[in-house]
Amino acid sequence: MKKTIFAFLFLTLLAFSVGFSAEGLHFDAPLFITSGGQSPGALQMMVLAKAVKLEYVFEKILPAAEFDPSSFKSAMIVVGASGKGLGAAGIDVDQETERVLGIATLCQENGIPLILVQLEGAARRGPSSDIILDALAPFASALFVKADANEDAKFTTLGEEYEIPLVLFEKTTDMRDLLKDYFF
Amino acid sequence: MRKNLVFSLVLLAVVAISFGVTTGQSAASSLGMVAAANPYAAEVGAQILEMGGNAVDAAIAVSFALGVVEPYASGLGGEGYAVITMSNGEKYAVDFKSVAPGLATYDKLTEDGYRISTANYTPKGTCVPGVVAGIQKIYDLGATLPLETLMEPAIKLAREGFVVNETFAQTLSDGYEKLLGNGFDFLNEGLAWEEGQVHKNEALAQTLESLAKNGLDDFYTGELADRIDAFMQENEGYLRKSDLENYRALAMEPLHGTYRGYDVIVPHAPVSGPQLLAILNVLEHFNLSAMGWDDPLAVHIIQQVLVLEDVDRRSFISDPAFYDLPTEGFASKEYAKTRFMKIDLTQAIDPDTYFDHVGNPYPFEEGATYEQVMLQEVAQQSLVQEDLYESPSTTHFSVVDRYGNAVAWTQTLSSFWGTSVYMDGFFFNNEMGNYASSYRDWDIINLTPGMKPRTTICPTIIQKDGEVRWVLGTPGGGRIISTITQLIVDLVDFGMPLDQAVKAPKFVGYSSYKDLRMEAGFPEDTVAFLQDVLGHDVNMYGYPDLFFGGPNIIAVEEDGMIIGAGSIRRNGAASAPEK
Numbered sequence: 003m004k005k006t007i008f009a010f011l012f013l014t015l016l017a018f019s020v021g022f023s024a025e026g027l028h029f030d031a032p033l034f035i036t037s038g039g040q041s042p043g044a045l046q047m048m049v050l051a052k053a054v055k056l057e058y059v060f061e062k063i064l065p066a067a068e069f070d071p072s073s074f075k076s077a078m079i080v081v082g083a084s085g086k087g088l089g090a091a092g093i094d095v096d097q098e099t100e101r102v103l104g105i106a107t108l109c110q111e112n113g114i115p116l117i118l119v120q121l122e123g124a125a126r127r128g129p130s131s132d133i134i135l136d137a138l139a140p141f142a143s144a145l146f147v148k149a150d151a152n153e154d155a156k157f158t159t160l161g162e163e164y165e166i167p168l169v170l171f172e173k174t175t176d177m178r179d180l181l182k183d184y185f186f
Numbered sequence: 187m188r189k190n191l192v193f194s195l196v197l198l199a200v201v202a203i204s205f206g207v208t209t210g211q212s213a214a215s216s217l218g219m220v221a222a223a224n225p226y227a228a229e230v231g232a233q234i235l236e237m238g239g240n241a242v243d244a245a246i247a248v249s250f251a252l253g254v255v256e257p258y259a260s261g262l263g264g265e266g267y268a269v270i271t272m273s274n275g276e277k278y279a280v281d282f283k284s285v286a287p288g289l290a291t292y293d294k295l296t297e298d299g300y301r302i303s304t305a306n307y308t309p310k311g312t313c314v315p316g317v318v319a320g321i322q323k324i325y326d327l328g329a330t331l332p333l334e335t336l337m338e339p340a341i342k343l344a345r346e347g348f349v350v351n352e353t354f355a356q357t358l359s360d361g362y363e364k365l366l367g368n369g370f371d372f373l374n375e376g377l378a379w380e381e382g383q384v385h386k387n388e389a390l391a392q393t394l395e396s397l398a399k400n401g402l403d404d405f406y407t408g409e410l411a412d413r414i415d416a417f418m419q420e421n422e423g424y425l426r427k428s429d430l431e432n433y434r435a436l437a438m439e440p441l442h443g444t445y446r447g448y449d450v451i452v453p454h455a456p457v458s459g460p461q462l463l464a465i466l467n468v469l470e471h472f473n474l475s476a477m478g479w480d481d482p483l484a485v486h487i488i489q490q491v492l493v494l495e496d497v498d499r500r501s502f503i504s505d506p507a508f509y510d511l512p513t514e515g516f517a518s519k520e521y522a523k524t525r526f527m528k529i530d531l532t533q534a535i536d537p538d539t540y541f542d543h544v545g546n547p548y549p550f551e552e553g554a555t556y557e558q559v560m561l562q563e564v565a566q567q568s569l570v571q572e573d574l575y576e577s578p579s580t581t582h583f584s585v586v587d588r589y590g591n592a593v594a595w596t597q598t599l600s601s602f603w604g605t606s607v608y609m610d611g612f613f614f615n616n617e618m619g620n621y622a623s624s625y626r627d628w629d630i631i632n633l634t635p636g637m638k639p640r641t642t643i644c645p646t647i648i649q650k651d652g653e654v655r656w657v658l659g660t661p662g663g664g665r666i667i668s669t670i671t672q673l674i675v676d677l678v679d680f681g682m683p684l685d686q687a688v689k690a691p692k693f694v695g696y697s698s699y700k701d702l703r704m705e706a707g708f709p710e711d712t713v714a715f716l717q718d719v720l721g722h723d724v725n726m727y728g729y730p731d732l733f734f735g736g737p738n739i740i741a742v743e744e745d746g747m748i749i750g751a752g753s754i755r756r757n758g759a760a761s762a763p764e765k
Contacts, residue, residue, distance in 0.1 A: 042362035042378060049366070049376040086360055125355065125381065174377050 027144060027167055029115055029185050030075035031057035036064055037080055038102045038134045039095070040087030043121040044080040046174065054181045063091050066104025071112035076185075077105065079138060080119045083130035095130045099137050106141035115143035120157065121174055123148040132156070142166045146180060148173075206764040207232035212685045212751040215762030219750040220244055221738035222583035223259065223661070225759035226348050227251040228738075228752060230339040231585055234331070236763035241591035242270065242328035243336055246321055248583050249597060250340035253317075253612065254390060255348050257372070258357045258602040259581040259661065262393065262405065263614040265316040266597030267453045268324060269440050269645045271654060273590035278327055279440035279453045282320025283638040284313035284617045285433065289424035290635055292625050298422070302623050302633065307364050309423025311605045311616040313639065317597055318397070318405040319435040325402075327437060328591070337398045344391035344611070347384040351757045353732075355381040361603045369608035390611025406430040410610070417609050425614075432636075440647075443517055445470060446678055449649040455506050458644040458667050460517045461499045465491055465671050467522030468529075474679040479690055480708050482715035483531065486722070488675060489702060490529050492668050492695025497544050498525075499667075500697065504630035505638040511630075515550030523556040534721045537700035580643060580661035584740040586748050592654045592740075594645035598661070617641075642666045648674070654742045656684075660753075662735025668694045669735040677741070684741040688751040692734040701725040705734055730755040 035051065035058055037044030048060040059074070071077075079102055083095055093101075109116045118138055120126070139145075139160045147157045149170045161168035171180060209229050213219065218241070220231030230251040231244040239247075245268070253261035260266065265284035271277045290313070295305060305311045325333060358365065358378050365373060371389070379385050397404055404410045407430070415427035443450045443463035450466060452459030468491045477484040502516045515521050525545055528535075535543065549559040580598035598615070605616040620639035622629045631640050644666060645659040656677060660669045669692050676687040691707030702722040704713070706729040716722040727733060736753030738760070743749065750760025 042359050045363055045366060046377050053376065084360075122359070122378075123380070125352075125359070174380065175375070 027184055029117065031185060032074050033058040033185070034069070034074040034077040035060045035080065036078075036102065036105060037062050037082070037087070038118075038138060039081055039083035039098060039131055040091050041080075041082030041084035041122060041126055042087070043082040043119070043126065046121055047078065047080045047119060047177070050177045050181060054178050056181055056185055063101070064105070066101055066108065069105050069108055071108045071114050074114055076115050076117065077109045078117045078119055079106070080121055081131055081135050081138065082120065082122050082126040083128060083134060095133055099134050102134060103137050106138050110141050116141050117144045117146060118142045120145075120147040120151045121177065122151075124150040124153060127151050127156075135160070139164050139166070144169065146171070146177070206236055207761050208764055209759050209761040211754060211759060212749065213760040213762045214747055214749050215764075216588065216746050216748060217763045217765065218244070218587040219740050219748040219760060219762050220248060220583065220585050221740050221750040221752050221758065221760040222248055222252065223581045223736055223738055223753055223756050223758045224252060224255045224351070225752070225757070225761070226255045226343060227583065228759040228761035230343075231583070232761035232763050233339065234336065235587055236765065237331070237335075239331045239336070240328065240589060241585040241587040241593045242324060243331045244587065245583070245585045245593040245595050246325055246329060246333075247336040247339055248585065249317065249321055249595060250337050250394065251343060252581055252583065252597070254340050254343045254387065256354070256581055257387070257390075257613060258354070258361065258599070259579055260317065260597040260599055262318055262612040263312070263315045263604060264597055264599040265313070265615060265617060266320060266595065267457050267643055267645055268320065268593060268595040269451055269453055269647050270324070270328065271451060271592045271647050271649065272328060275652070277440050277451060278437050279459075280320055280324050280327070280435060280437050281454065282316035282323065282435040283456060283641070284316050284615055285429075285638050286313050286618065286621070286633055286635050287424040287426060287429040288635045289426065290618065290633055292633055294424070302618055302621060306601070306616050306619045307368065307605055309418055309421040309425070309605060309607050309614065311618045312418070312423055312425050312607065312614040313617040314425060314429045314433045315615060316433065316435055318402050319433055322402045323435040323437050333402070334398045337394055341391050341394045341398070344387045344394060347386035350379045350381055350383050350385050352381050353757045354385075355379060357602050361606060364606035365603060368606040369603070369613065372608050372613075387611050393610045393612065406433055413610065421607070423607075441513070441517065443467065445674065447650070448655065448678060451647040451649065452644060455503045455511055455513060456638045456640040458499065458503065458642045460503060460513050461495050461667055462644050462646065462670060463517040464498060464522060464525070465495045465667065466674065467517070467519050468495070468525045469671070469675065471522070471526045474675055475681075479676055479680045479682070480712050482712045482720065485693060485708070485712065485716060486534065486720050487529060487531070488671060489693060489695035489722075490535060491525070492671060493535065493540060493697055494525050494528055494543055494545070496667070496695065496697040497540055498547070501544050501630070502547060504640050508634060508637045509630050512547040512551050515547035518547070518550045520554065520556045521545065521547045521550040524560060532720070534702075537723075540697045579663065580666075582643075582645060582659035582661055582736070583738050584657035584659060584750070586654060586657055586740050586742060590654060592647050592657050594647050594657045594659050596643040596645045596659045596661070598641070598643065600641075644670055646670060656742070657740040658737065659739070660735035660737035662733070664696045664698060665692075665694050665733065665735050668692065668696065669737060673737055673739065684739060684749045684751045688737055688739065689754055691729055694734070703727060703733070705729045705731055732756055
């Protein structure tokens, strides 16, 4: 009995540490990666995709008008607003939101699943990031979220509201395993 | 996150207990004190004091340690300046500013398809690093322990690791794209180091070990110099072994001024020592202590003086080896009277006219009075405002030992992460960004091989009757002198305790800023008065904001108690030996 309880507790802890694995969720490459807010998160995602040898194209600030959905089987927007990043790009958060909404709309119209990622955790949560997130959530097929970014259950609530599978992870490096799990 | 914070505190506590040091945002002790931008570095200094080392020993150890735990703000590839006062009365200003390499000219940049701004984050942006030579010079002046002993804590931190704090993580996040390009090996398998993670730098540990074993001169004339030369050539940088071989740190008498009966001991040009003295000379004419720190008139006066002397700085501070500068005149009490006369207590100077108000300290070089000078015609020189971005980078630490020796030490890579170019565990500075963007025949900061770039750092020691009272300094680019001035006024004029002076909200007077930038925390009426009555365009920042610097400072009370305060804007700490 004790062994069963311990095994159950262990498996539960394991599940919590890696996140709820959304049953049956799978995505195909090539993957399009862009930033939603111009924080460094999208660049880090590119590094991760490269590390697991996932076929991808990364464009930090591609205008929606230049996005060709026919070239991709899935898309990923890494959400995180950075004042520095937006400033360097010469845009404000409203313009960035409009850009990524355009991409999200094209994905939806062309049947391309869109994954929203929050990679940088609690340090990258804030009003500007939430503006972008709230705008994109209705278009998302999945949410991949660093667990400490969800302390206020924001992503849990979005997942429930829009019926989007939510996958939580503890460390940025865990994303490597998630990419392998959901793309290969 | 909470787990990692607890782990970090436990780790620090274990270290503290093992070495018998006390560490916190502020600390008090009669046995010595170190205030630095990172608790690990502050503790290293306190450990050295605990072992029987003096302030110079501790400062050297802190310098090395900061290069490990704050690799974005200083390190082997950087430069700096230190002001030292010894209990035997000796005083030193040690200049280990970088110099432009022999190949660094505007023509060469143009030929290679670059401007200073585009070279800034490439190997071309590096000037000859001075930190290692500076450490050697300071060691020779007053250290008592073996150099290997002073380097050991930094080697251990690099090898065994330390917990990444919020400032480290945020600064890395801000610089991630550059680091991905130039400093990939520094990253965590290509990803950003996050708060709470343990960061190790084996490459830096090995470099430091090699320097400890072979001598610091290995950086300038030995195998490390050869590797730097090869790296720079391979990566199209301008730095060569010949530049390293020719580099010298300089030790001299510091510049001396007074403020309300206190002796103010500061560095020379090309950093902002003369400017600080000029500012204090003007402020002495105002009865600031009759106002409060948050009195809009006090804020106005200080800000206007800061602006005027910043305008002067751009004309009168550069490398004295290359320009005949009116330093004595600039820092004179008589010159200050002409600037005092410029302050309008009813209205802020129109920011569009800042550069019409440059002064002329040259006639005061030979001791002329202000009446004599002002009765003559003064030629005005036109200045073009250079809108250089100045980040809150750089780091400062202060050390006082139980014997009365004191060190104020500021070191930097220029921007956070410098060029972001990484080799053998350290980053190269991007001091080239501190020269004029293009040649101007009237300018005094044109890029010239062998010349030191002008910067705003100002490590400062204040004495009263020959005894150390305060050891001050801060990072913060163009905000450095504003923050140091306010610290001095808060301590001297408003009698603030040290901790309060560090925490008091700050503002900036800087000729590149047309607005009055203030940290939140001033009363609403103060801000309204500044805007509506005095005509300032107030731009309010949050509190605390790293933009306004990160002073790590020490006070020595009259009863001998030494108080240290670390920066609240940058996770700083004060640490003291317990025996």
